[in-house]
Amino acid sequence: MDGSFGEISTATFEAGQTVDALERTVVTEGDGEEITDGDYVQYALSGYDAATGEKLGDVGYTADEMLPAPITSDSSLAPMFGCATVGSRLTVAIPGNDSASAQVYTVDVLGITPTEAWGTEQPAVEGMPAVTLADDGQPSVEVPDGDAPTEVQISVLKEGDGGTVTAGDTTLLQYYGVSWNTGESFDSSWANGAPISISGNTYVPGFIEALEGQKVGSQILVVIPPAQGYGEGEINEEDLVGQTLIFVIDILANQKAVAG
Known part of the structure; x- marks a missing residue:
């Protein structure tokens, strides 16, 4: 042990003994x-x-x-x-x-x-944004020419081999978000330094749709129009209202919702 995690004592444990330290x-x-x-x-x-x-x-x-x-x-x-x-x-x-x-x-x-998706690579879907991965797994996205789609579009970039995400689960994931309107990344777990999980997967509807039914280990590309994102209206870059969003999502682990 190199001490980077701190030192702890070791012992053999028996019921009834006093535990004074970890x-x-x-x-x-x-x-x-x-x-x-x-x-x-x-x-x-x-x-x-x-x-x-x-x-x-x-x-x-x-x-x-x-x-x-x-x-x-x-x-x-x-x-x-x-x-x-x-x-x-x-x-x-x-x-x-x-x-x-x-x-x-x-x-x-x-x-x-792993902190990046490990699934089997799948063929690219024509018309979807192009995704390139850095050596550490961090994506970059090229927005295609043409009008943004008016419905949620989902493609599987890597097919994982783990359990399936269902409604109400809590998923550990990496994400990289890009605005179709500006071509710029507006948020990224990679940039923030760590994967995230939000209890019950309470994301915007299009993001939830992209997660459900997918397998752990997968990488998902989703394009989300405003109605399934942060709402329609005059485009506002600060709160993403009116913007079509692109996410690359790496599904790293999943915790099933507790029944009842």
Whole structure:
């Protein structure tokens, strides 16, 4: 461990012992990649009451149950995952506080989620904007000549192999937005420095339409007219009213909506 994630003590945990500080034991060391600063980690865990050994529950063992967690040197999860390897099983003890007793978790490190779409490239659709990718996966978009479409247009640039996004899900994604009217990018998760997720995928209607039915790992190109974007009216560059929008969307992970 190089110290970039901070130091934690290690111990063997038994029900009833006092937990005074965060403690981690590597039960099984995986042979996969080592987690580094900035990775998005897929994991699953089982929780137990440290005093009684009572099982509190499981999470992450069902597909699309939980989004991967971003691990940075200053994140609360860094001491748990820092420098661990994919395939590892960890035991982590967390001290109690005034509102919760000490807890122990068995944590399985399942994988590292890429920060760009990894699906199989699909043929370009005639008449759609042209997309070029930089070495790091960041898109650029060339707006075609001619009038903007009056209906939502969607094409799959890369076909992923993961689960399918459905209504109400929460999706981890990268996006690159361009105005058809100006040809300029108005917003981008790439420029903002990290993928995003918004609970319930509460985006503009055309963006939601582009996500639903698509597979994790896919890259989607969508053209959204004003009525399915930020509304019709006199063009306003500041709030995107009246503009036709182009998005390149990389679907990195998906969390299913909780039933009921």
